[in-house]
Amino acid sequence: MPPVETSVFELFRIGPGPSSSHTIGPMRAAARFLAELERLDASQRNEAVQVKIHLYGSLSATGQGHGTVEAVLAGLLGHEPETAPPDILEQLRTHPAQHRLALGDRELPLSAGDVIFDTLDHPFPWPNTLRFLLYGPGGVLLEREYYSIGGGFLLEKGEEAAAKRPRLPYPYQNMAECKTQLTTHGLRLHRLMLENEKALTGASENEIYDRLEHLLDCMEQAVDRGLQTSGVLPGPLGLQRKAPALHHRLQSVVYEQEKILLALNAYALAAAEENAAGHTIVTAPTAGASGIVPAVVYLLSHSLGLGRRALCQGLLAAATVGFLAKHNASIAGAEVGCQGEVGVASAMAAALVSYAKGHRFRVTENAAETALEHHLGLTCDPVGGYVQIPCIERNAMGAIKAYNGFLIATAVAPTLYKVDLDKVIQAMAATGRDLLPKYRETAAGGLALCLGNC
Ligand code: SF4
Structure with a gap:
């Protein structure tokens, strides 16, 4: 198996x-297909009459509730996830229209009806597959197949073999190898991550820190927006936002010991509710679990007064955990259930708290291990296919478990720990393989089944 070769900014998107x-x-798949269309020569463009997009697997089963149609339309209309208006999906959903897809000096009609919910079962190598087809009068002119493999990561058919990345100064496949690199070279974890990131992306250390601070800003903005927005979330569940009410209670709480719980709950719910509204968030490691790392960042920054540099280094420690989970198991609910999303996010947040508070590597690893261990087996069962029930409250629980993981990890000497992070990631992968498809983001089992008619 090759070493981890992921950029921090591919994990946090x-x-x-x-x-x-x-x-x-x-x-991103739609934007990439649009770039392909822009490379067509004039005669191919002149022949083109329409574009059709087929969604397979859980994209087909729950794409309606997850905003996949609007996301595909946004990409084909020239938007990129990072720079699109925060409410772009909401705009497209609430104002359905006949759009125009720019093709050189021509335009093709484009509407939600061009996105087709195809089969749940399919022969493609990844669960979430999209096929983009450009038609002319005589048939298909251009076809591309993309796989959405979790956390916003994308592969194109045949791309796995072609993806060649620069050699890293401190390669590792798992936590044991990472530990060996740290002890052999006398490095702290954030230094190893910075050196690998520099080699991978060509960015300078200052540029990396600037981008990390931008991520922190985006996370905190999502929390701030969520704390200030009340009302009902989009979709048929009629789910009320809870973050502002919890935040309000935090201002007048009587019992001092409730404060940290209330704060983490309010912050995690705030970002997760913004996510459910389809607004801009930071994947950490996924959108469904994007309330957990921001909740601890907000707590450490606003309640505990940690500085930006410590938080950036904490984000690098969190990224290490996310990389290892993605590399050796999965961070996609469609592959391993919610343990790969909320479970991994909780482990990343536990690592962030530990590292940002100045603890060394073993405590950081043990905190992450503890948080993930107690999410093993968690299924993915979003009611009606909407990332609302149980997802939003699950973020709050994940944030609490992250902080608890940190507290437990500091209770005994780090070397007395019996389970290491590599083992629990292996257990997550094995458990994920055993989960029936109905528990892997298809909205066909668990709560999705029991509350299906709510
Ligand atoms: S239940 Fe599924 S959709 Fe919801 S957060 Fe977990 S993995 Fe994501």
Whole structure:
């Protein structure tokens, strides 16, 4: 197996919720297809009459509730996830229209009806597959197949073999190898991450810190927007936002020991509710779980007064955990259930708290391990296919478990820990393989089944 070769900024992506694999991935796929269309020569463009997009797997099963149609339209209309208006999906949903897809000096008609919910079962190698087809009068002129593989990551058919990345100064496949690199070279974890990131992206250290601070700003903006927005979330569930009410209670809380719980709940719900509204969030590692890392960032920054540099280094520690989960298991609910989304986010947040507070590597690893261990087996069962029930409250629970993971990890000498992070990631992968498809983002089992008619 090759070493981890992911950039921090591929794991933490800015874009519209409510599901990175259903919105950010498809939007990036559509933008990539648009770039292909722009490369067509004039005679091919003149022949083109229409575009059709087929969604497969859980994109087909829950794409309606997850905003996949609007994400695909936004990408084909020239929007990128990072720079699109925060409410772009909402605009497209609430003002359905006949759009015009620019094709050189021509335009093709484009509407939601051109996005087709195809089969749940399919022969493609990844669960969430999109096929883009450009038709002329005589048949297909151009066809592309993309896989949305979780966390906004995207692959194109045949791309796996072609993806060649620069050699990293400190390669590792798992936590054990990462630990060996740290001890052999006398490095702290954030230094190893910075050196690898520099080699991978060519960015300078200052540029990396600037981008990390931008991520922190975007996370805090999502929390701030959510704390200030009340009302009902979009979709048929009629779910009331809760973050502003909890935040209000925080101002007048009597019992001091409730404060941290109320704060984490309010902050996690705020960002998760913004995600459910389809607004801009940061995947951490996914959109569905995008309330957990921002909740601890907001707590550490606003309640505990930690500085920007400590938080950036905490984000790098969180990214290490996300990388390892993605590399050795999965961070996609469609592959391993919610343990890969909320469970991994909780582990990342636990690592962030530990590292940002100045703890060394072993405590950071143990905190992440503890948080993930107690999410093993968590299924993905979004009611009606909407990233609302149980997803939003699950973010609040994940944030609490993250902080608790940190507290437990500091209770005994780090070397007394019996389970290491590699083992729990292996367990997550094995458990995910055993989960029936109805528990993997198809909205066909668990709460989605029991509350299906609400
Ligand atoms: S249940 Fe978990 S994995 Fe599934 S959509 Fe909700 S947050 Fe994502």
